[in-house]
Amino acid sequence: MSTLFSLHPDNPQTRVIDQIVDALRGGAVMLYPTDTVYAIGCDLNSKSAIQRVRQIKQLSNDKPLTFLCPSLSDIAQYAVVSDPAYRIMRRLIPGPYTFLLPTTKLVPKLVMSPKRKATGIRVPDHPLCLALMNALGNPIISTSAHMIADDATPNKGKKSGGNKTEQEVLRFELFDCLEKLVDVIVDSGTEPGYHVSTILDLTGEEPIVVRRGLGWEAVAAWAVETG
Helix, strand or coil, X not given: CCEEEECCCCCCCHHHHHHXXXXXXXXXXXXXXXXXXXXXXXXXXCHHHHHHHHHXXXXXXXXXCCEECCCHHHHHHXXXXXXXXXXXXXXXXXXXXXXEXXXXXXXXXXXXXXXXXXXXXXXXXXXXXXXXXXXXXXCEECEECHHHHHHHCCCCCXXXXXXXXXXXXXXXXXXXXXXXXXXXXXXXXXXXXXXXXXXXXXXXXXXXXXXXXXXXXXXXXXXXXXX
């Protein structure tokens, strides 16, 4: 059974952040909100926790896992960033963007794609995520939890009875669905988003849009300005 921690979305309480970080350092897997969707994650340096995340998501080891970094300077520790990639990221972050980048030796093999030796990295625009990473001192794995919840709740989207609104039911359905699979649930009191990040592949000479998601308009505007 997981432990539920309630945090203010804009000013997360330091005491609660420290409790969550202690759990992450001990190998905990958590469900937590980001600036896109609710995610399943753990400490990037906990190999056992990363393996559990893969098992929860049913991801084979050849599928890379995205992780969050608190800043662009932190990304440079975990990825090889070319000058063109740096200019793009400096323009877009923080925000709902996932950058596919070649990894450095600091990234565990369990996280990267073994063939390309690359993975996805994000800098979220989310005070709670940043507070967790700054207190932990490491990046945090971030993979969407909604696919699991969608499969487990076939009636999702129907109006509910009682005093709960439809959004509240969806939020707590997500918690109920994963409470036996994760160790920690972080509740910011906000409803989960359902729009994914925009993915940009920056492993080559030219950026490639892999997926259009949140923030796509800013990417398109940047392409027009530089094109």
